[in-house]
Amino acid sequence: MKQKILIVEDEFIVANDLRIMLEKAGYKVCGIAPSVVKALELIASKEPSWILLDIFLQGDKTGIDLAAQLTGMGIPFIYISANTNQGILEAAKATLPYGFLVKPFREKDLMVMLDIARYRHEQNIKYNQNADSSIHIQIEHILENEGTKSAKLQEFSKLLHPLIPFDFLWISRTVPHTTTKDITLLKESNESFRLISNDELLKETGASARDFKTWNIARIPTNGKSIFNGYDFRRLRMESRWIQHLSDGYKLESALVAEIAKGEETFQIVFFSRLSDVFSKVHTGIINQFCKAFELLIDKALYAPKQDTTNKTAETTALASPPVQKKISPVPVNDFHGIIGNSPLLHNALKKIETVAPDDTSVLILGESGTGKERIAHTIHKLSPRKNKSFITVNCAALPLTLIESELFGHEKGAFTGANEKRMGKFEQADGGSIFLDEIGELPLEAQVKLLRVLQEKEIERLGGNGTKKVDVRIITATNRNLEKEVAEGRFRLDLYYRLNVFPIELPALRHRKEDIPLLTLHFLEKYGKKSSAKVTSISPAALATLQTFNWPGNIRELEHLIERTMLLTDGDVITEIAYPDTNPAAALADDSGSKVKTMEEMERDHILHVLKLCKGKIFGAGGAAEMLNIPSTTLNSKIKKLGIKFEFVK
Ligand SMILES: Nc1ncnc2c1ncn2[C@@H]1O[C@H](COP(=O)(O)OP(=O)(O)OP(=O)(O)O)[C@@H](O)[C@H]1O
Structure with missing residues (x-):
């Protein structure tokens, strides 16, 4: 079936050109809308499968405003805009488009981008279906197992937590005329969630029993919204004394609300996070996707007619060892093929890896x-399947400009001065396997053209050769x-960007997943304990x-380097003090928002260190740091000494 595309663009000539290109390529254009209002009308009547979206449109709403609604409706979209202002690009990127085409563009660019966007959309559906069915199976396991309500809730939270990063959960039930707060759960670690009784809640928030009774504590006043980040969360705090108290008590900064209606009852499930701005449309999408799972939990565990036999006191105490069987998670908890970490952000990346690894x-x-x-x-x-x-x-950053092509694609004897032998390039060496092009953003434009050709034609041409392979x-x-x-x-190159960005995987910075530290x-203590003669076995x-x-x-x-260094400098078998490098620790201790201005010397030091790391510590000769920095190696050496750069920082 032909894919139906809606063009949302206020410049008629551009829109018409787009229509001609798309129809020529076999797409069906189901309409052209110059404004968000018109676009919404056409979406309702024509049900497009894709939307091409300009940013600035007629009327007071932009394409970015519409994008937020499209995500909610599950309609994939691609931006087409002349605007490359960094702020706008960031705002557009946050709406998770399937592509961004900068005007003016060539017909070929549009087609490549659409192909890739469609492929990525299919992959996303596949990924979501896999995750969905795996979670559903695991939820059924939880519900089939014997166990108390709290144990089931704890297991459920552990499953859901990697997908919805919450620190505090609040579930209430409204039956006609009455709302009751039923469950309050606090995350203590990724593996442990604690049910909180009312008494504990009062003690931990400092609220008085009288306030607790008089405040409207049960339902969060959402006014139809589900995401409460930043300003919205602050407003929520202003509207509800209780939320204010709760968020102060548990240091909560944002909330995500799900409402589930069942007959005359409504359940409000509120996920709170200690991070601000953490919730997005992606999370509301996940909630929609797991609606059935929530209903199952409500029916079969939380509000099942046959209540647990456990008494109430036991129910509200710490949930250290649930009697339910441990589930076999698709991602082992602490070590996924040598990748250590258990944070939700890392788990998301690991799940993507499992999905994409078997394909090409x-x-x-x-x-x-x-x-x-x-x-x-x-x-x-x-x-x-290429593992053997x-x-x-x-x-790519460590290769000298002149050698990049011959490194990647090889050369024939005599192809250039010094090419005394025929040489196989990295692509030929990787034939049948995989090639990892690190720092791809550093690849010069000429080499980008050749790489694109390898991707499109699946063939290479050696430098100085006259045939392809x-x-x-x-x-x-x-x-x-x-x-x-x-x-x-x-x-x-845009076309190369889309070819490479078929399946992006974003790895979180360590400061965003400190729970993995x-x-x-x-892990590093064990690794270097085995390797070195250090006696260190633990850390205080x-x-x-x-x-x-x-x-x-x-x-x-x-x-890793700091642990290795500290182990060498520690007397005895327990690390009690970390051997932080004496280079301006204050700069490193500053958090994201408070980053301080660096001095020229600090900048120079950081830059040299960065280049040395790229060159794996090599200073002299081809591919060495001096060549990359375009300074004599003797000058570089004296700078290294002057700036106190030690070899162990470079490894
Ligand atoms: N999750 C992990 N578990 C254990 N070790 C890890 C993990 N991630 C990275 N490492 C170790 O940290 C070091 C840096 O990792 P790696 O070289 O893969 O980072 P990178 O992002 O490719 O860095 P660059 O961009 O500088 O090339 C390596 O020694 C690697 O083994």
Whole structure:
């Protein structure tokens, strides 16, 4: 069946050009809307399968406003805009489009983007269905098992938590004329949730019993909204004394509300988070997707006619060891093929990896330096049918400009001065396996054209050669740059961006998943305990706690090096003090919002360190840091000494 596309664009000529291009390619254009109001009318009457969306439109609403509604309706969309202002790009990106095409564009760009957007949409549906059915199966297990209401609720929370990051849960039931608060649950760790009794609630929030009785504590006044971030959450606090007290008591910063109607009863499930701005349309989508699961939980566990035999006191105390059987989770709790961590953000990424690994799909891994991009790329390879073939890594930033093409695609003898031998490129070495192109954002434009050709034609041409050779390589790329910005500024080809960004996986920065720091620390203690002669076997709780206050600009790599260094400097077998490097720890301790201005010397030091890391510590010769920085190696050496850069920081 032809895909129906609605064009939302206020410039008639552009819209008409788009219509002609789309119809020529076999799509059916079901309408052109110059404003959000008209678009909503056409959506209702024509039910388009896709929307091409301009940002600035007639009327006071923008395409970004409409996008939020489209996500709610489950209609995929792609932006088409001439606007490359960074703020607008960020706002547009937050609405999770399937693509962004910058005007003016070529017909070919549009078609490539639509193909990829459709592919990504199908993958998303597949991913959601997999997750959905796996969670449903696990929920059925929970409900079939013997166990108290609290144990079932605890298991349910553990399952849901990676998808909806909540710290506090509040469930109330409204039957005609009465609303009762029924369940309050607090997250103590990712593995443990505690039911809170009314007495505990009063004690922990400091509210008096009289206030508690007089305040309207049961239902959250939502006025039809479901996401309460930032301003909305502050307004909610102003409207309800009780929410104000609750959020002060438990340090809550945002809320997500789900309402489930069953006959005459309505259940309000409120997820609170300690992070601000954490909830989005993605979470309301998840709630819609798991509506049935919530109903099951309500019917079969929370409000089942046959109540638990356990007495009330037991019900409201800590839920340390639920008698229900442990579930086999698709992602092992602490160690997923050598990837350590248990935070919801990491779990989401790991689930994506499981989904995409078996296919040949190109994967783009996004994340700051040291977040584990290379490790994840390797895991994708190991989980794929290509696992017994080569996994070749190329760091695009470390390759000197002149050698990039010959490194990637190989060269014939005599192709350039110094090419004394015929040489196989990385793509040929990876034939049958996977290639990991790290720092893809650094690839020069000429090499981008050639890479695009490999992706499109699945063939390479050696430098100086006059024939092509077919290669069968799965491409995994990574970057810590904002590629959309690179595209907008003309440094990265749009067609290549869409080819590579078929399945993006975003890796969280360590400071956004500090709950993983203890697990990672213990992992590195064990790793370096085995390797070195250090006697250290453990770390004191106080030392571990200081690691969680650190901001980790260098992410897991930085934590790993710090643990290794601290182990070497520790006398005895317990780390009680962390050997933080003496380089301006205040800068690293500052949090995101309070980042301080760096001095020129600090900037220079950071830059040299970054380049040295890219070159894996190599200073001299081809591919060395001096060449990349375009300064003599003797100058670089004296700067390294002057700035106090030690080799152990570079590893
Ligand atoms: N989840 C993890 N569990 C255990 N070790 C990890 C994890 N993630 C990363 N590491 C370790 O941290 C170090 C940095 O990881 P990696 O090189 O994969 O990061 P990267 O994002 O590719 O960095 P860059 O962008 O600088 O290339 C490696 O030693 C890796 O083994």
